[in-house]
Amino acid sequence: xxxxxxxxxxxxxxxxxxxxxxxxxxxxxxxxxxxxxxxxxxxxxxxxxxxxxxxxxxxxxxxxxxxxxxxxxxxxxxxxxxxxxxxxxxxxxxxxxxxxxxxxxxxxxxxxxxxxxxxxxxxxxxxxxxxxxxxxxxxxxxxxxxxxxxxxxxxxxxxxxxxxxxxxxxxxxxxxxxxxxxxxxxxxxxxxxxxxxxxxxxxxxxxxxxxxxxxxxxxxxxxxxxxxxxxxxxxxxxxxxxxxxxxxxxxxxxxxxxxxxxxx
Numbered sequence: 001x002x003x004x005x006x007x008x009x010x011x012x013x014x015x016x017x018x019x020x021x022x023x024x025x026x027x028x029x030x031x032x033x034x035x036x037x038x039x040x041x042x043x044x045x046x047x048x049x050x051x052x053x054x055x056x057x058x059x060x061x062x063x064x065x066x067x068x069x070x071x072x073x074x075x076x077x078x079x080x081x082x083x084x085x086x087x088x089x090x091x092x093x094x095x096x097x098x099x100x101x102x103x104x105x106x107x108x109x110x111x112x113x114x115x116x117x118x119x120x121x122x123x124x125x126x127x128x129x130x131x132x133x134x135x136x137x138x139x140x141x142x143x144x145x146x147x148x149x150x151x152x153x154x155x156x157x158x159x160x161x162x163x164x165x166x167x168x169x170x171x172x173x174x175x176x177x178x179x180x181x182x183x184x185x186x187x188x189x190x191x192x193x194x195x196x197x198x199x200x201x202x203x204x205x206x207x208x209x210x211x212x213x214x215x216x217x218x219x220x221x222x223x224x225x226x227x228x229x230x231x232x233x234x235x236x237x238x239x240x241x242x243x244x245x246x247x248x249x250x251x252x253x254x255x256x257x258x259x260x261x262x263x264x
Contacts, residue, residue, distance in 0.1 A: 097212055098252040100124050104245050105149070112179040114154040116140060118248055121148045129210060131251040137216035137239035138162070138204060139248060150250070155217075156182055156242050163205035164217055169194065172205045175217065175236070182242055185218065187234040194232060196223050202236050209253055 102120035120126050122145050130142040132152045140152035140160070153160050158179045164187055165172035173189040187202060200220040206213025218236040226233050253259075 096254040098125065098254060100126060100250040100252070102126075102150075102248050102250060104248060107243075107245060109154065109156050109182050109243050112158050114156045115143070115151050116154050116245070116248075117149060117151050118250075119149060120250060121145050121150050123147050124250075125252060126150045126250050127252070129256070130253075131210040131215075133211070133215055133249050133251065134240045134245055135247065135249075137218065138211060139240055139242065139245060141210060142250065154242065155185060155238065162211075162217075163207040164202050165205040166194070166196075167201040167203045167214070167216075172207070173231075173234075175202075183238055184221065185236050185238060187236050188226065188231065190223075190232040190234060192225060192230055192232055196220060196232060196234065198222070202234075209256055209259060211251060 100120055102118040102124070104116055105119050106117035108114045108116070116132075116139070118132070126142060126145055128142055128145060131138070132140045132142060138155060140154045140157075141162075142150050142152045144151040155162075155175075156177055158177055160175075160177060162175040163172060164175040171190055171194040173187050175185055175187050177185045190196070198220055202217045202220065204211040204213060204215040204217065216239045218238040220234055221237045222235040223232050225231070
C-alpha cells in the first residue's frame with residue numbers, strides 16, 4: 001500500500017494532467033454531437049478491426065484441425081462409395097474395402113523408378129499390395145511397410161502395371177509408364193475396334209483386386225495403332241499431379257486373402 005502512495009506522489013503531476021485531459025475529452029464528446037458521432041464511428045471501426053484480426057488469427061490456427069476433419073469425412077465418404085450396393089453389379093464383384101487416410105512425407109518423381117513414403121503403417125492395418133489413391137485417382141501400390149510408415153510404388157515407376165479400362169465401355173488394357181513425362185502414362189493392348197475419343201476417362205478395371213472397379217486414372221490425350229496394327233496405344237493424362245501430392249487414401253481389400261486362397 002505504501003508503494004502505491006509513493007507512486008501516486010511521484011507522478012501526481014502526470015496523473016493530474018491525464019485526469020484533466022480525460023475530463024476535457026469527455027465533456028467535448030458528450031456535449032458536441034459531431035465529435036460524439038465521430039468518436040463512436042472510430043470506436044466501432046477499431047473494435048471491428050480488432051475482432052476481424054482475432055477471427056483471422058483463430059481461423060489460421062484452426063486450419064490443421066479443420067483439415068483433419070475434412071480428410072476423415074472424405075475417407076468415410078470413399079469407404080461408403082466403394083462398398084455401396086449396386087443391383088447392376090454381380091455378387092462376385094461386390095468386394096469390401098477399408099479406407100485409411102494418410103499424408104505423404106517423401107515423394108520422388110524425377111527417376112525412372114519412383115517411390116513415395118507415407119505416414120501410415122502396420123499399426124494402421126496397412127499391408128503390402130494395398131492400393132493407394134489421391135482425391136483425384138490412382139497413385140500407386142504399397143510395397144514396403146514398417147510399424148508407422150509405408151512406401152508405395154508410384155504410377156511413375158517403369159515396373160508399375162495395372163489393369164485399366166474405359167469408364168464408358170468394357171475395353172481394357174495394361175497401364176504402364178515409359179519413364180519420360182511425369183504427367184502421362186500409357187495404356188496398351190486396346191483392340192483397334194474400340195471407339196476411342198480424346199478426353200475419354202480411363203479407370204481401374206477391377207481385375208487386379210487391389211483397386212475397386214471405376215477409380216479414375218486419367219484421360220485420353222492421344223492414341224495410335226501399335227506395330228501389329230491390331231491394337232491401340234493410348235497416351236493418358238494423369239488425373240493426379242504426381243509432383244504435388246499431400247493427402248492419400250490406402251485401400252484394403254478385405255476379401256483378398258480368401259480370393260487368393262483359391263489359387264493355392
